[in-house]
Each structure stands twice: as structure tokens, then as C-alpha cells.
Amino acid sequence: MNKSKFLFFLFIAGLVAIASCKKDDDNGGGNAIDCDTVKFSTTIAPILQNSCTTSGCHDVASVNGDYTSYAGIEMRAKDGTLETEVITEMTMPKAGDPLTQTQLDQFQCWIDAGALDN
Numbered sequence: 759m760n761k762s763k764f765l766f767f768l769f770i771a772g773l774v775a776i777a778s779c780k781k782d783d784d785n786g787g788g789n790a791i792d793c794d795t796v797k798f799s800t801t802i803a804p805i806l807q808n809s810c811t812t813s814g815c816h817d818v819a820s821v822n823g824d825y826t827s828y829a830g831i832e833m834r835a836k837d838g839t840l841e842t843e844v845i846t847e848m849t850m851p852k853a854g855d856p857l858t859q860t861q862l863d864q865f866q867c868w869i870d871a872g873a874l875d876n
Contacts, residue, residue, distance in 0.1 A: 832873065
């Protein structure tokens with residue numbers, strides 16, 4: 759193999775290697791969250807809807823607590839139970855996919871801001 763073919767091969771191999779890399783900020787890649795944009799109604803409620811209430815674990819009829827509204831989750835958010843289960847111990851949600859790092863960060867922002875009904 760002559761030098762120009764070898765260099766061309768290395769160039770193509772480098773392009774393939776670079777193209778095959780996938781950046782996935784949702785799984786701990788240093789994704790910065792703007793905590794000022796995290797609100798219960800637009801950020802936290804949809805996560806609860808998708809991860810907690812549709813599985814039947816925390817719906818209106820659940821003995822585990824109703825997370826379909828702010829009133830249902832307020833006490834657990836303010837007494838530290840939600841933070842412990844979701845962020846510290848990562849034992850919730852039990853059903854379905856685990857929360858992404860972005861979602862965990864959003865929960866932390868919301869809790870740190872006082873877990874407001876906003």
C-alpha cells in the first residue's frame with residue numbers, strides 16, 4: 759500500500775470513528791439545566807404524568823399517593839420524601855423506564871426552589 763492510499767484510509771477511518779460517536783447529554787453528559795425555567799406545570803407535571811401516574815402507581819385511585827395534581831404531591835415534595843426516593847435513592851419510578859439525568863436535575867431544581875405550584 760503506498761503512502762497516499764494509507765493516508766486516505768486513515769482519513770476515512772477517522773471520519774467513520776467520528777461519525778459513529780453519539781453525544782448523549784440525557785445520561786449524565788454535563789447537561790446544564792436552567793433552573794429558572796423549571797416549573798411544576800410545564801416541567802414536573804409532565805414527568806409525573808409519563809413516569810408515575812400512567813403506570814397506576816400514583817394515580818387518583820392509588821393507595822401510594824395521587825400524583826395527578828400538585829395537591830397530591832406537595833407534602834412529599836416539601837417533607838423530603840420525594841427527593842429521597844427519586845433523587846437520592848433512585849427507587850422511583852418503580853415501573854417503566856428510569857428518569858433521565860435531565861429529569862432528575864429538573865426535579866432537583868424544582869425541589870431546591872421550594873417545590874412551588876407554578
